[in-house]
Amino acid sequence: MESTDHSNRIDLQGRKILVVDDDRLNVRILANILKQEGFTVSEANSGEKALEVYETFRPELVLLDVMMPGINGFETCRQLRQRYGEKTAPVIFITAKSESDDVVEGLSAGGVDYLPKPVRAKEAIARIRTHLQNRLLVEQQALLVDQLSKANAAKNKFLGMAAHDLRNPLASIRGLAEFLRDGVVGELTADQLDLVKTIHEASQGMLDMVNELLDVATIEAGELKIHPEPTALTELLAKAVYLANIDAAKKGTKIDFHSNDHAPTLPIDGAKIKQVINNLLSNGVKYSPPGSLITVELTRDDQHWSFAVRDQGPGIPDSERGKLFQDFGQLSVRPTGGEKSTGLGLAICRKIVDAHHGTISATNQPTGGCEFRVTLPS
Amino acid sequence: MAFNGKVLLADDEPHIRKFVGLLLKQLGPVSIIEACNGQEGVARYQQERPDLVLLDVNMPILDGIGALRAIRQIDPDAIAIMLTSLASRQIVEEAADLGAVNYVRKDTPKDELLKTLRETIEACFEDDEPAP
Numbered sequence: 001m002e003s004t005d006h007s008n009r010i011d012l013q014g015r016k017i018l019v020v021d022d023d024r025l026n027v028r029i030l031a032n033i034l035k036q037e038g039f040t041v042s043e044a045n046s047g048e049k050a051l052e053v054y055e056t057f058r059p060e061l062v063l064l065d066v067m068m069p070g071i072n073g074f075e076t077c078r079q080l081r082q083r084y085g086e087k088t089a090p091v092i093f094i095t096a097k098s099e100s101d102d103v104v105e106g107l108s109a110g111g112v113d114y115l116p117k118p119v120r121a122k123e124a125i126a127r128i129r130t131h132l133q134n135r136l137l138v139e140q141q142a143l144l145v146d147q148l149s150k151a152n153a154a155k156n157k158f159l160g161m162a163a164h165d166l167r168n169p170l171a172s173i174r175g176l177a178e179f180l181r182d183g184v185v186g187e188l189t190a191d192q193l194d195l196v197k198t199i200h201e202a203s204q205g206m207l208d209m210v211n212e213l214l215d216v217a218t219i220e221a222g223e224l225k226i227h228p229e230p231t232a233l234t235e236l237l238a239k240a241v242y243l244a245n246i247d248a249a250k251k252g253t254k255i256d257f258h259s260n261d262h263a264p265t266l267p268i269d270g271a272k273i274k275q276v277i278n279n280l281l282s283n284g285v286k287y288s289p290p291g292s293l294i295t296v297e298l299t300r301d302d303q304h305w306s307f308a309v310r311d312q313g314p315g316i317p318d319s320e321r322g323k324l325f326q327d328f329g330q331l332s333v334r335p336t337g338g339e340k341s342t343g344l345g346l347a348i349c350r351k352i353v354d355a356h357h358g359t360i361s362a363t364n365q366p367t368g369g370c371e372f373r374v375t376l377p378s
Numbered sequence: 379m380a381f382n383g384k385v386l387l388a389d390d391e392p393h394i395r396k397f398v399g400l401l402l403k404q405l406g407p408v409s410i411i412e413a414c415n416g417q418e419g420v421a422r423y424q425q426e427r428p429d430l431v432l433l434d435v436n437m438p439i440l441d442g443i444g445a446l447r448a449i450r451q452i453d454p455d456a457i458a459i460m461l462t463s464l465a466s467r468q469i470v471e472e473a474a475d476l477g478a479v480n481y482v483r484k485d486t487p488k489d490e491l492l493k494t495l496r497e498t499i500e501a502c503f504e505d506d507e508p509a510p
Contacts, residue, residue: 168463171485172393178488179400207485227467 012132013038018059020050020076021094022068026119030063033121034128047076054080059089061132063115063124066095066106074109081110090131094119156217163214170210174203212344216327219351226269226355233266233376234259234298236274237307241296244281251337252291255281259298264305266376272352273376276360279345280309280372286335287313288369304358306375315364324362325350349374380406381499383429387412388419388445389461390437394484398432398461401492405499416440420448423456430499431458433478435469443469446476457502459495 017039021027024045031041042057044050048070054062062080066073077091093106093114106114112131115124177200179185181193188196218224241257248255284294292312299306313333316324320331330343346360353360358376365371385408389395395412402408411426413419417440419433431449435442442460449456460473460481470481480498482491 164463167485168391169393171463172391172397175397175488175491176393176400179397184400184404211485225467 012129014040015061015132016040016042016057016059017128018042018044018050018053018057018062018089020044020047020063020068020073021065022046023065026065026094026117030119030124033124037125039128047071047073047079050076051079051083054084054089060135061089061128062091063128064091064093064111066093066102074105077106077109077111090135092127092131153221156220159213160217160221163210163217166210167207167214170203170207174200174207177203212348215348216344219348224351224355226272226352228267228269228356230265231268231270231273232263233268233273233305233307234263236270237277237296237298240274240277240281244278244285247282248285248294251285253285253288253294254292255284255294255296257296257298262298262300262305264298264300264378266305266378268356268376269352273356276349276352276374277307277309279349280374283345283372284309284311284313286337286339287311287333289313289336300378303378304375305378306373308371308373310365310369310371312369315368315370316362321362325360381496381503382407383503384409384411384426386419386422386426386428386431388414388416388422388432388437388442389434390414391434394434394461398484401488401495402432404492405496416442416445416448419445420452423449424452427453429457430502431456432461433458434461435473436463443472443476446473446478450477459498 017034019027019030019034019041020043021030022045027043027045031043034041042053042059044053047068050062050064062077064073064076068076071079073093073095077093080088080091088110090112091110093111094117095102095106095114096117103114112134113127115127177196180188180196181200237259238257241255245255281294281296285292288294288311294312295310297308297310299308313336317332320333323331325346327344327347350360353374353376356376358374360372360374363371363373385402387395387398387402387410389398392414395414399410399412402410411422411428413422415437416433419431419437420440422428423431431446433442433445433449437445440448446458446460449458454477456477458473458478460470460478461484462469462481463484473481479502480494482494484491486494
């Protein structure tokens with residue numbers, strides 16, 4: 001029997017069962033069977049008494065007769081559920097009537113199963129074991145979920161702390177390298193300049209990475225707060241495209257922006273949406289071959305504004321679609337100019353867009369390349 | 379406009395003082411007074427009465443917000459700019475309520491930082507100096 005297999009995994013020895021029946025003989029018979037199986041048993045001869053005993057005995061399963069003077073089994077079950085909610089031990093009804101109406105009422109009162117009278121020992125034990133095991137598995141699962149979410153919170157706290165403490169020194173290294181590079185403290189030889197530029201680029205790369213880690217930690221800790229203010233989206237896009245073109249030019253890539261004469265003002269967090277735009281633009285440049293044309297377009301339908309960034313990269317492999325907007329979801333597709341990627345950028349974008357009640361999607365274009373589209377409610 | 383005032387720079391991290399110090403020198407022949415925590419910053423303010431104060435937010439002993447409060451008590455007209463690493467809205471608003479004129483994020487690229495500092499200083503001191 002399958003339940004015997006399960007019992008090897010979860011020890012049911014000594015588990016507490018409350019038997020409730022106004023017929024003392026029935027209680028005694030059931031209690032004896034259960035005790036022989038190694039369960040700990042407590043008894044009650046009415047619904048009222050059962051509520052009392054439940055409070056002190058805290059059973060892990062209840063066998064509950066339906067027909068009793070005073071409050072009947074269904075009502076007792078309802079009251080237990082009311083008091084203990086989801087934590088109520090599973091209730092198995094014992095009923096002489098096995099008409100389906102009765103069964104339905106029992107189940108809707110919060111029971112998990114029923115045993116027909118007269119109770120057959122083997123059947124009763126098998127069902128009891130199954131429900132106890134279910135119960136214990138659910139408890140174990142809840143415990144595991146709780147432990148996992150605590151571990152995840154600790155990880156985020158650590159990430160945040162590490163990133164925070166790494167940031168300032170990195171920003172200084174970058175800034176001081178810039179001073180050297182720009183000749184503020186004296187002219188450098190070509191070799192010196194080359195080294196200083198390397199220091200500058202490396203610290204810039206690390207700073208970007210640390211900033212992304214910090215973003216993820218903050219967002220996952222539930223601290224992503226957006227502050228929507230009326231913002232001119234066209235301007236935001238145009239400015240971002242202008243700045244991104246400076247970097248793109250280093251790869252001979254160009255970014256074009258078409259606003260179609262739209263100039264919407266939307267209630268968005270400008271700084272956060274700018275972060276999304278910047279990320280999509282830099283991805284477009286990063287993953288398109290040098291000399292590409294990236295197009296950015298602002299469009300609207302009845303309810304929504306959306307902007308799309310279309311690149312000329314290899315597109316998203318179908319098999320890796322699921323990873324695209326996940327944390328550390330780096331794909332097999334690599335940047336074309338040796339750029340770095342933390343695999344966090346799009347995950348951050350998705351979280352920001354989610355917080356705006358918008359959507360972000362990626363579609364491979366029939367003509368090649370990929371289109372990333374962000375849609376925001378107007 | 380070249381800025382030639384006396385600037386108090388309070389930050390517990392020496393590399394930040396060095397970096398921001400270099401930034402300030404780009405603005406003109408400034409004289410810089412350094413402090414490595416809020417308490418020292420307040421004391422130096424009291425002695426030196428600088429024209430401008432740059433205050434880090436996270437500092438030991440007395441943080442930037444505490445130092446700002448104390449300095450504005452000594453001199454309600456003190457001009458202060460906060461240096462932050464994370465632009466926490468709450469801290470920025472608190473500093474603004476206490477009379478800080480602006481804030482800059484230390485991880486902003488150099489040229490952008492310089493621009494913000496220059497603009498803030500120009501806005502604060504344009505009334506004091508005769509137009510050229």
